[in-house]
Amino acid sequence: MRLSGHQIDCVRGGRAVFSGLGFAADSGQALAVTGPNGSGKTSLLRLIAGLLTPAGGSVSLEGGMAELTLPEQAHYLGHRDALKPALSVLENLSFWRDFLGGDAGDLGGSLAMVGLSHATHLPAAYLSAGQRRRLSIGRLLAVRRPVWLLDEPTSALDAAGQELFSSLMREHLASGGIIVAATHAPLGIETAELRMGDAA
Numbered sequence: 373m374r375l376s377g378h379q380i381d382c383v384r385g386g387r388a389v390f391s392g393l394g395f396a397a398d399s400g401q402a403l404a405v406t407g408p409n410g411s412g413k414t415s416l417l418r419l420i421a422g423l424l425t426p427a428g429g430s431v432s433l434e435g436g437m438a439e440l441t442l443p444e445q446a447h448y449l450g451h452r453d454a455l456k457p458a459l460s461v462l463e464n465l466s467f468w469r470d471f472l473g474g475d476a477g478d479l480g481g482s483l484a485m486v487g488l489s490h491a492t493h494l495p496a497a498y499l500s501a502g503q504r505r506r507l508s509i510g511r512l513l514a515v516r517r518p519v520w521l522l523d524e525p526t527s528a529l530d531a532a533g534q535e536l537f538s539s540l541m542r543e544h545l546a547s548g549g550i551i552v553a554a555t556h557a558p559l560g561i562e563t564a565e566l567r568m569g570d571a572a
Contacts, residue, residue: 373433373434373518374398374434375397375433377395377416377431379429381428388427393416397552399549400548403550405566406554406565408568414523416552416554417522420442422441422443423443442519445517446518446519453504454508456496459495461491461494461495468511469514479514480492482514483510486513486540487533513540518550520544520552537560
């Protein structure tokens with residue numbers, strides 16, 4: 373499986389964010405997207421996820437499931453945690469599983485993997501920032517998809533949370549997954565690097 377971009381142009385609000393961008397990541401590989409604020413790191417992830425339309429060029433996934441689009445085979449984990457405060461931890465994860473079309477399975481196992489077994493019935497409003505991030509990461513485990521698009525994935529995580537997530541990322545890569553992560557901090561895994569230029 374190969375995720376690649378060819379001559380991608382991105383325009384936001386009438387401003388060229390980047391142009392002629394290319395990249396490639398194969399099964400088992402992680403690509404760290406680095407660069408200053410405003411250089412287009414988040415915009416690139418959103419383009420890959422199908423949330424933005426490129427002004428030029430293309431993004432493709434070769435070797436995936438032919439009947440599914442790239443966005444249907446990717447998880448986008450933004451820098452904001454998309455949680456409903458009034459719902460419990462388990463209810464939030466159930467919502468995302470159902471929304472994303474996941475199989476009815478053991479969500480408790482996903483919560484255990486991110487260290488939230490003790491908080492299953494706690495409303496998300498009571499979670500710390502680090503626990504909210506762990507719950508968002510749980511979504512990656514509850515519905516398995518081969519491509520992970522991660523925007524500042526270790527934000528709000530303490531050292532133990534970062535090590536936990538690094539372990540989960542290594543497992544995802546070992547199973548043939550692909551990771552593209554916009555980050556200012558080391559991810560704790562081996563990565564190739566795509567350096568974004570200064571903002572136009």
